[in-house]
Amino acid sequence: MKHITFYLDFISPYAYLAFEKLPAALEGVSHSVTYQPILFAGLLKHHGQLGPAEIPGKREWTYRQVLWQAHEHGIPMQMPSAHPFNPLALLRLAIACGPNRFVCETxxxxxxxGGADAADAARVQALQQQLAPGRDPASDDVKNALKQATNDAIARGLFGVPTFAVDDKLFWGFDALSMLRAYLLGDAWFATTWDAATRPTSALVRPARG
Incomplete structure (x- = not known):
């Protein structure tokens, strides 16, 4: 049995789609999953990047594409009234509860x-009452746990969410689910091509922006 660490941030529509589709995508495959909330913004800051929703044009395309993918895959989805939103309260709530599948699904x-504001204080408070965490989401130990999980993800080589980590391999994105399934089933492609795919050298280096 292979173990998967599913790195996620509730701000990511692709992480939501991947979360909803994961059981069907891996049906019949022997595996276990740990759900690990991390701060996507921490990855972006580390790599000096903007999120898709922070780039004009890409923002609009992202929203259209994720809603199309939800439609295509039969996943109920409505955009929240504000996006990007601050996900810290939701991430800390998940860690305070113990981020199992039920907690993350909720x-x-x-x-x-539903299309409401995901970060609305009253809604988050109601959600906290519903989940009844065993720890205080606002406590220093929960905040530090989220920070440490994000730092550990960066050290492991993560650059985005959703990411599925198995053995020494990282599978990034909703569209990587079929690739993840193939790896878990022992597809021979991974022995011949996974490492070879990274051999080309970069012929272009852009100057750093001042």
């Missing part, structure tokens, strides 16, 4: 179903 659906 929080993802809070954000991506």
């Amino acid at each position: 929080i993802f659906r809070h954000a991506w179903r």
